[in-house]
Amino acid sequence: MKVKQLLFTLSVIVIVAISGFFFINDGVDFGSPTPAGSNEQNETQEIPEVILNDDELMEKFELALATIEGNYVSEVDRQKLIEGAINGMVETLDDPFSDYMDVSSATSFQESLSSHFEGIGAEVGMIDGNVSIISPMRESPAERAGLLPNDAIVEIDGESIEGWSVNEAVALIRGEGGTSVTLTIQRSGQTNPFDVEIERDRIQIDSVRSDTFEQNGMTIGRLEITSFAEDVGSQFDQLLQELEADGIDGLIVDVRGNPGGYLDGAQNIGNLLIPDEKPVVQIEHGDGEIETYHSQMEGKKPYPIVGLINQSSASASEILAAALKESGEYDLVGTTTFGKGTVQKSIQMNDGSALKITTDRWLTAGGNTIDQEGVEPTIEQDQPDYFYSFALSIEEPYEIDQVSEQIGRAQDMLQGLGFDPGRVDGYFDENTEEAVREFQETHDLTSDGKLTEETASKLQEEILSHMRDNENDAQLNRAIEVLIEQASE
16 A cells, blocks of 8 residues: 655644544644544535635735745745746636747747748647647648648657646657657557657748649639638639639649638638638637628639548638538539637737637638538548558568558558558558568668668658659549539530
8 A cells, every 4th residue: 555655844743643633734624533432424515616706716816926936935936926827817717729838939939930940840739638649731740741631649759758748748749850859759559659750941932823724625723822821812813813813623722731711711712712702711719609601702713613621630720611512503522521610819918928818719611610521522432441551650661461441551651662462451461471572672781571660761752752743632532523524524
């Protein structure tokens, strides 16, 4: 049995009885045991709840602060006490998207919404009490390393982050370009956590990117929105005009892997796409009042439009996707989005710190909530399994007759690259050995048929390049097919 030892000053008298204990500190009796042999039953007495008014609550807070500063055994830092109190207030909201940001965190947050910053390129938040990946940004170090939405971060550089806040974790994850950070990831559906080493980089945010695809004599334009940064609306408008000047026959609006950003960015783009002045989004304020924002576009575009979504599309991305869908005019291709239906405001404090708190809920154009549910596509289209399996952590080589989730991921990747392992269940058999050997020979590696760290690194490099090839993007190609069908009608 473990015994907790309590140390008191000599002025405290400690009396131990057979059935319990009490102590007297400066003449105050804090409790007494039931006398031996007594027939009296211990009864729990309810302490009446005391309701304090605002002035009394502030007086209580000041008294607590003064008591700690005047009586704590060691010297305390008032700023840390106050910031701890603010953090405590935010934590009582039980809201994963509300947060107190110190000066450093607030600066980093603002940088993430600007045109560039340094780090791994992922939105990080609290999911089910765990610091987790909300969405890796497109073509970022986080995405290249294979991080996925809902990946829980267990450790950072070998240090457990259990009980940490999002800001504490982000402060350790971010850093100068060229330096590395190792995240230990617990992925849903997998038994064991695994390490992912990520080299930080300078993340340049081009909020909107444009390209075209020629097929069946038609030109399909794509506007890929990577982030709803401050100037996303004007960028989208300019590139849309350029595509229209080229005479596109259809438009893909791609918000896959987009973690969101400014609400008005989604509204501004909605103004350019949603037909007949239909609703773009509804905002439900804390008092229950609902504001509806309508598109400013009269009529509709002379070409069909399709939205592209996936599980990494979050927040403002979902507003735009839902508006496209509920306009009744456009399809969504892909998989169900992340499911974030709240709006936060960042309120700067007098010292440069900030409170990011949830102030509103947003509803779709039709008044529906997507929080924790996401926006469903009208045309379901998933990517091949290897799109979700390319985060490998190999410490010791894997070979014949071994079983591991890491082997299963490698099998998915080998199969995606055309090296048939015969199975993808994580068992390393002779067929898997032969597939690994063929891959090694193709890429001038030591051809021993073992899944080594060197082989795994090259496998990840090749599968990422394979994924970046538009010909292998099943969702994109399905969207193009849909547009060609609609443009041909």
